[in-house]
Amino acid sequence: MTRIFGPVPSRRLGRSLGIDVIPHKTCSFDCIYCECGKTTDKRCRREEFYPLGELLDELDNHLREMPEKPDVITLSGAGEPTLYSRMGELITKSKRLIDIPVAVITNSSLMDRKDVQEELMPADILLPSLDSALEESFQLLNRPHPECDLKNIIEGLRTVLSKFKGKTYLEILFLEGINTDRKNLLALSSVIKTLDFDTIQLNTAVRPGTEKSAHPLDINRLKEIRQFFGPKAEIIAAPKVQAEKTETDAEKKILSLIQRRPCTVEDINRSLGIPVPGVVKIIYSLLEGNKIVKEEQGTDIFYTTAARDNN
Ligand code: SF4
Structure with a gap:
């Protein structure tokens, strides 16, 4: 890892x-x-x-x-x-x-x-x-x-x-x-x-x-x-560099996974083997770039793509 x-x-x-x-x-x-x-x-x-x-x-x-x-x-x-x-x-x-x-x-x-x-x-x-x-x-x-x-x-x-x-x-x-x-x-x-x-x-x-x-x-x-x-x-102002300019492989993998189904941070960690801190940082950058949205269900927080949320 x-x-x-x-x-x-x-x-x-x-x-x-x-x-x-x-x-x-x-x-x-x-x-x-x-x-x-x-x-x-x-x-x-x-x-x-x-x-x-x-x-x-x-x-x-x-x-x-x-x-x-x-x-x-x-x-x-x-x-x-x-x-x-x-x-x-x-x-x-x-x-x-x-x-x-x-x-x-x-x-x-x-x-x-x-x-x-x-x-x-x-x-x-x-x-x-x-x-x-x-x-x-x-x-x-x-x-x-x-x-x-x-x-x-x-x-x-x-x-x-x-x-x-x-x-x-x-x-x-x-x-x-x-x-x-x-x-x-x-x-x-x-x-x-x-x-x-x-x-x-x-x-x-x-x-x-x-x-x-x-x-x-x-x-x-x-x-x-x-x-x-x-x-x-x-x-402290908004990020100097917008998230879409720095989409890494890990970001692409996370986006592709949550396009298929909503996931928690732990789901992403288990599915892709990306360490939890790395997942958390990428998730926040995707949220800031409005590429994904957060959905709370009970005590769990799921992430899903913004496009899916609008459907
Ligand atoms: S913000 Fe979190 S990681 Fe940073 S010092 Fe406080 S507890 Fe530690």
């Missing part, structure tokens, strides 16, 4: 070829807005979940088969990528395979660790997140592992930013009533003013999360909030 997925259109990076370095929902957090479901292995202990050599071979094979170079290689997945204990070597060796930037998406939780700080240095783009500077909303939103300490995370971010030579995009995700009151906004903005990010990206939960209490913000509210974060702040 390949751990390489995409390229998928990324809001922030363009056409991103993902390396999924962690098992599904292995994470130091269990965010209430997580698009990938509940965390099943909450941990701060790092591990070589998949042999480094296998990941690099899969990446090499995938790159050889691609007609067009992706814009970026991204370490990501349905969990926290810095938990992969050979992350530094993976970044360095990926860059030897192809001359494109390597990005790491992280929830910042392990940034206080020296090994993680050092391993992130060869990356070209860092996309850390920090949703709160107050303990109460941090706990409510991110539901962290007990070893995650908010003050240490902030200081870890500071250390990484002081040494990192590439681009840094901080993402803050806002949910109404949790981290959007004045006290939260003042606390977070005053911390962020002391940290040297290139861009601060303001987001809200645009897709279904794990908890019904996760209420997204409308665009006007996000615009109000932007005032707190100064000129570097931007509201």
Whole structure:
């Protein structure tokens, strides 16, 4: 089963070829807005979940088969990528395979660790997140592992930013009533003013999360909030690249399968052997491109083609 997925259109990076370095929902957090479901292995202990050599071979094979170079290689997945204990070597060796930037998406939780700080240095783009500077909303939103300490995370971010030579995009995700009151906004903005990010990206939960209490913000509210974060702040817009331009073989296979019958994510995973995180990412890109629609039946969510829905 390949751990390489995409390229998928990324809001922030363009056409991103993902390396999924962690098992599904292995994470130091269990965010209430997580698009990938509940965390099943909450941990701060790092591990070589998949042999480094296998990941690099899969990446090499995938790159050889691609007609067009992706814009970026991204370490990501349905969990926290810095938990992969050979992350530094993976970044360095990926860059030897192809001359494109390597990005790491992280929830910042392990940034206080020296090994993680050092391993992130060869990356070209860092996309850390920090949703709160107050303990109460941090706990409510991110539901962290007990070893995650908010003050240490902030200081870890500071250390990484002081040494990192590439681009840094901080993402803050806002949910109404949790981290959007004045006290939260003042606390977070005053911390962020002391940290040297290139861009601060303001987001809200645009897709279904794990908890019904996760209420997204409308665009006007996000615009109000932007005032707190100064000129570097931007509201994350639609994907730079439309889904139809990046239809991969996996997308075609998924579309062909669900044209025949509505499927859940697990059905697609079992039928096509595509890892669940890869299925989830492709499903969301197809939903964003209005190529498929979602149908809820009891506790199950089925996906079917938009054409079928209109019949
Ligand atoms: S850090 Fe990311 S993967 Fe982990 S629970 Fe939060 S949103 Fe999900």
